[in-house]
Amino acid sequence: MGHHSNWPEWIYVGVIIALMVWVGAEAWNVERLVEHVPADAETIIVTGQQWFWSFEHEDGRKEVGTLHVEAGKAYKFDIVSTDVNHSFNIHDYVVLMDAVPGRVNTVWFAPDKAGEHDIQCREYCGLIHYNMRGKLVVEEPST
Amino acid sequence: MVLELQKPRPVWQIMFSTHHTDVGLLYLISSIAFLFMGGALALLIRAELFLPEAQLIADAMTFNRIFTVHGTTLIFLFLLPSASAVGNYFVPIMVRYKDMAYPKLNAIAFWMIPPGAALIWLGFADFTWYATPPYSIISAPGPAADMWIFGLKILGISSVLGAINFVVTILKCKHPDMSIGQVPLLAWAFLSSSLIVLVAIPTFAAALLMLLTDRLGVTGFFNPAMGGDPIAYAHLFWFTFHPEVYVLVIPAIGMMYEIIPRFSRKPIFSKSSGIFAFVLLSIVSFSSWAHHMYATGMSFTEKTVFMLGTLAAVPASGMHVFNFVATMWNGRIKFLTPMMWAIGGIALFFSAGAGGVANAAMPLDFTTHDTYWVVGHFHLFVMGTIAFGTIGFIYYMFPYVTGRMYNETMGKVHFILSFVGTVLVFFTQHVLGLYGMPRRIFDYPAIPEWIAMNQIATVGAMIIGVSMVIFLINLIHSSAKGKPADIHDPFGLGGKYYYPFESKNPHH
Ligand code: HEM
Ligand SMILES: [Cu+2]
Ligand SMILES: [Cu+2]
Secondary structure (H helix, E strand, O other): OOOOHHHHHHHHHHHHHHHHHHHHHHHHHHHHHHHHOOOOOOOEEEEEEEEEEEEOOOOEEEEEEOOOOOOOOOEEEEEOOOOOOEEEEEEHHEEEEOOOOOOOOEEEOOOOOOOEEEEEOOOOOOHHHHHOOEEEEEOOOOO | OOOOOOOOOOOHHHOOOHHHHHHHHHHHHHHHHHHHHHHHHHHHHHHHHHOOOOOOOOOHHHHHHHHHHHHHHHHHHHHHHHHHHHHHHHHHHHHHOOOOOOOHHHHHHHOOOHHHHHHHHHHOOOOOOOOOOOOHHHHHOOOHHHHHHHHHHHHHHHHHHHHHHHHHHHOOOOOOOHHHHHHOOOHHHHHHHHHHHHHHHHHHHHHHHHHHHHHHHOOOOOOHHHHOHHHHHHHOOOHHHHHHHHHHHHHHHHHHHHHHHHOOOOOOOOOOHHHHHHHHHHHHHHHHHHHHOOHHOOOOOHHHHHHHHHHHHHHHHHHHHHHHHHHHHHOOOOHHHHHHHHHHHHHHHHHHHHHHHHHHHHHHHHHOOOEHHHHHHHHHHHHHHHHHHHHHHHHHHHHHHHHHHHHHHHHHOOOOOOOOHHHHHHHHHHHHHHHEEEEOOOOOOHHHHHHHHHHHHHHHHHHHHHHHHHHHHHHHHHHHHEEEOOOOOOOOOOHHHHHHOOOOOOOO
């Protein structure tokens, strides 16, 4: 040990550190942008409970299982739970946030075009966790 | 070395022995048994997921119990005890001491495993290996949940006792002529991982008690209905279990440090960088626990801090990989079974680490978190790296334990099948994660891509299963009928510095 030169290892470690700094900086930058909720976002209250999702729109409209939104608008989800932890997930739009009883977690998204997407629960919540699924219906803009 | 199985002894003599190689043997045999029990559960899970809808498991609750006990068994009853087996065998010999520092304590630590295991297996809880509240408090069926909590309590104490023993043996009982820098890297691995255990485990031990009293309804630490906070549990849990992943991986890396130079017939490239990386990993392992909690509603600043803490562990892990590759470079490598497992393990370690970096990058984790990606990620570590290193080492120590050689062809077939199987299962699980398939689900929608990937993963798992049967036959058959090993050089590697631990430990 120690009788040979170690410079290749130093270079290697330097490259890894540089790569990690780059990953960290990019991640920091992207996350900062992603988390900035637009001021005009409409709030939707999302409630997770064993084993379904329900939604309440700003205008008081309520839905269970299926959520209707309009393309071209921004929405902010206030996510709550009435029993155990769940995780609200629209994978196609990288929407993911835990529903934790006693807390309100927020996440936002802005669907760009009409279509249907799966909503699912991504945190283990017991017996029917596997089927705690819903639908997101993005409709054409009404105006 | 002590040839444990060569002199006929009644079983109870081994069972009641406190000698380190006997205790090591007990750890070894029980951990292999649990490898097979936990593995059988994995095959059930994979068979169930071969197609959507219920296949052979009757209901979701049974499925949930199976994956919970699968994870608990393989982490606490296979990986940790198999490391203890190796440590018990080799640490005293490597530091040139007659036994572990506290032989009785050592035996007690082992004998806490069967009751812990019995509680886990007889209870068969369903709340996943992290028993998250409030589900674990208000919803998980007892007595299974309570039995799991007690079982883990016992296993936690066992692991603390074992860790104290390793630390004292290495620091206080090493031969006076031996400086700490001369202690072999495998023993350094046990020193590092044991120190992590001592700092990390008490937190989870406290959390388990709080969980229990919460379940009994007398407290509400983690129960929002009583003013508690479930996120507090997540912090306590991950403060223990992120470092714990290094408790698992560091001994396996230590085993590779034993295998790689011997079969490359070259000294290790840089022992000091190996030691440095172990110590560094032990410290930075405590800086990243909340990377498991990005989606719990943490603030941007908290997430950033834990992301940086996570990325900080990468250079140290990378140093080990460098050390291995540089040691093999220009070596006269002999590709026998232990070496193949070690090399395969290093390759998978590298791929697993790359996936870990993706998880750590905050925005990407919102794609991967709690999907099959994470299952693929950590299995490349626990199976691809840790189990691979350990299995390679079991082949390596086989002649020393039994005085006989295992069957080399079967060993190689075992490796090749396991490697192919591991790649098939866990790489496809990464893809499934990107498709968005959540983990811990009994059934999934019939999306053609999901079905295809699940089927590849199931086939891979079955290949691993077959390879493990070959392993078992090899172990049993060769320990009785294998050809006698040349104990001075069982692998025909030559060279004097390759076997520093020929000293024969007397039984007391
Ligand atoms: C050293 C061996 C390692 C082991 C044994 C290991 C094990 C694990 C395990 C068991 C989990 C999943 C826990 C669960 O949710 O059940 C996990 C998740 C994770 N690991 Fe690793 N890991 C290792 C190394 C790394 C490295 C080097 C990184 C990053 C550089 C990393 C980053 C992560 C992240 C960010 C998660 C959370 C993913 C999520 O749930 O979204 N891990 N790891
Ligand atoms: Cu769920
Ligand atoms: Cu972690």
